[in-house]
Amino acid sequence: MTRHGAMPDPARKDSPRGEETRTLILDTAEAMFVERGYSGVTMRALTAEAGVNLAAVNYHFGTKDALLLEVFRRGSLSINRERARRLHAVEAAAGNRPPAVRDILRALFEPPLRATFHSRRASSEGSAGGSSIYMQFVARAVLDGPPQMRALIERDVTHLERFVEALSRALPDLPREDLLWRFHFAMGALHSIYHDLRRLDALSGGACDLGDVDATIDRVVDFAAAGLQD
């Protein structure tokens, strides 16, 4: 059922491609899920686009749901690595003093908001200027993905705990329960950026520029910092 760790000789160049097919499917799924959503992508359309057989997805990933989870996992891994790196840098720069709340929030918010995926167009709308494909993918995946998907995202909190601890040190007088609630609301503000994107567009009549990532990061950091510090 699940994939095995062992592999045959990867140097062969003929038809059975092994790992190549797997990666090809992941990249194709990634791109198509962003565009059409999870349920909008049928296995038949996906495998046709990737140029592989219908059954290849089941062979490599088991189910369509498992494929989605794998795409998410691959993306979130790099996001969380970057978050950890940024937090570490901020803490190192602050020396013995706790870092500023704003700097901690930046380390938390910037990586997902700037993230793009591995696929083709990564170069055309890279980190500067374009909107985050990753956030769009997660929003869509949570939107109409399987229940497992939500559970996975919601329970994947270990990397967030380090940020809660950092904020706790920066706001030593704030009771822990208050801090956790406010942290939760701050994450809600972050997710709202792409999750309810069209609502802002509708409310503002298009006046709010959703494409300016730098300005958006500033705004959400300001908002969350104010709410956290009371």
Add this chain to the structure above:
Amino acid sequence: MTRHGAMPDPARKDSPRGEETRTLILDTAEAMFVERGYSGVTMRALTAEAGVNLAAVNYHFGTKDALLLEVFRRGSLSINRERARRLHAVEAAAGNRPPAVRDILRALFEPPLRATFHSRRASSEGSAGGSSIYMQFVARAVLDGPPQMRALIERDVTHLERFVEALSRALPDLPREDLLWRFHFAMGALHSIYHDLRRLDALSGGACDLGDVDATIDRVVDFAAAGLQD
């Protein structure tokens, strides 16, 4: 295809029940969607539970998607009526002066957070103390409902515009673009309460009490008010 406004004599008591079946389906769908999510409820399970024929849903609502939308519409209608009523009361109480930001936010946040649905258990966990079934339904419906569902929620902003205007009067020095962004983040904080519910539970190790509606309302109002006012 769509339902007609005209109805036959409603006094008849025999088998063709007309409107009754429609309501029965709505109530059953409402309860089951909350428990199992949209895609977790098959038409066959739903109609079996309601004791109606499989095709009855198609007859009364057209499609499964349309049924979900109707359940949502029925719920959101009463929420938005209550919101408008509360805003009106707050503005009347303030006289000629603009109301306090907190009071406006309360009028916006309380109705959805207190809302329960029409179905059976409404009495057992009424408005005081229990958690909002409506918010859970919306979270799940957005979660794995059809794309239309998201579009409907996101675009249904006319009732929100009155709140933006009220906040604009309460915060006359805040540029409109800033206000809209912050309002958007505030809505994100509200939605986070039930949307990413399990994350807070996981982060706090169960220490944050999600069942205390009054306390939760206070918290999210405080957070949003701080963020809005800078």
Add this chain to the structure above:
DNA sequence: GTCTATACTTAGATAGAC
């Protein structure tokens, strides 16, 4: 106008050939 039995269509999963 309302409901039911039944058939149709699509899509994900799987077994076995190669």
Add this chain to the structure above:
DNA sequence: GTCTATCTAAGTATAGAC
């Protein structure tokens, strides 16, 4: 390791009973 053929489940459509 890959692909074809097939199975099952689920949403939808329709014809006809009442």
